[in-house]
Amino acid sequence: xxxxxxxxxxxxxxxxxxxxxxxxxxxxxxxxxxxxxxxxxxxxxxxxxxxxxxxxxxxxxxxxxxxxxxxxxxxxxxxxxxxxxxxxxxxxxxxxxxxxxxxxxxxxxxxxxx
Amino acid sequence: xxxxxxxxxxxxxxxxxxxxxxxxxxxxxxxxxxxxxxxxxxxxxxxxxxxxxxxxxxxxxxxxxxxxxxxxxxxxxxxxxxxxxxxxxxxxxxxxxxxxxxxxxxxxxxxxx
Numbered sequence: 001x002x003x004x005x006x007x008x009x010x011x012x013x014x015x016x017x018x019x020x021x022x023x024x025x026x027x028x029x030x031x032x033x034x035x036x037x038x039x040x041x042x043x044x045x046x047x048x049x050x051x052x053x054x055x056x057x058x059x060x061x062x063x064x065x066x067x068x069x070x071x072x073x074x075x076x077x078x079x080x081x082x083x084x085x086x087x088x089x090x091x092x093x094x095x096x097x098x099x100x101x102x103x104x105x106x107x108x109x110x111x112x113x114x
Numbered sequence: 115x116x117x118x119x120x121x122x123x124x125x126x127x128x129x130x131x132x133x134x135x136x137x138x139x140x141x142x143x144x145x146x147x148x149x150x151x152x153x154x155x156x157x158x159x160x161x162x163x164x165x166x167x168x169x170x171x172x173x174x175x176x177x178x179x180x181x182x183x184x185x186x187x188x189x190x191x192x193x194x195x196x197x198x199x200x201x202x203x204x205x206x207x208x209x210x211x212x213x214x215x216x217x218x219x220x221x222x223x224x225x226x227x
């Protein structure tokens with residue numbers, strides 16, 4: 001039973017560029033959440049996707065957007081990258097309904113903006 | 115607004131000693147509470163969770179946590195720490211059945227031999 005997978009593992013981009021990060025949820029899960037974890041801080045909620053729609057969003061600008069595909073996998077897109085976007089980006093999956101609504105996290109994608 | 119506070123940024127304990135990591139939350143209703151552990155360069159692993167019922171919950175790796183509503187706390191404990199427990203520990207509160215999880219800033223645990 002595969003857990004949550006993310007790609008790529010590491011990424012280096014230049015200010016102003018655009019980046020796409022990918023996530024495959026744990027088998028059987030239908031909901032994907034994205035988090036940003038800056039160095040030395042806890043994860044910050046970006047948004048959550050269910051049924052291919054964004055249904056909850058944290059305090060992040062519109063430069064951060066996402067998508068969920070019919071197979072429940074998801075992408076996180078960040079436009080016009082800033083130095084401050086350098087962080088570990090974590091994807092988590094869960095079931096929208098069920099007895100155990102906890103989220104399972106992937107290993108993350110380390111984004112460095114230079 | 116919902117928030118999570120972990121008062122201790124860094125804790126050092128000797129191997130074999132007991133451990134308690136503090137977590138306080140601010141939320142209007144009974145929240146879903148979690149403790150996660152993160153090793154360097156890794157994702158988050160769920161240690162334990164509280165949704166309802168017995169306020170003392172058992173988790174993996176010998177960890178336990180106690181929910182105290184009167185103190186808005188959910189402290190993590192372990193009776194005897196192993197060197198492999200050295201990591202970053204995060205307390206989190208789940209809002210609306212975990213649609214939006216709020217994390218504390220984390221506590222870094224160092225284990226002395």
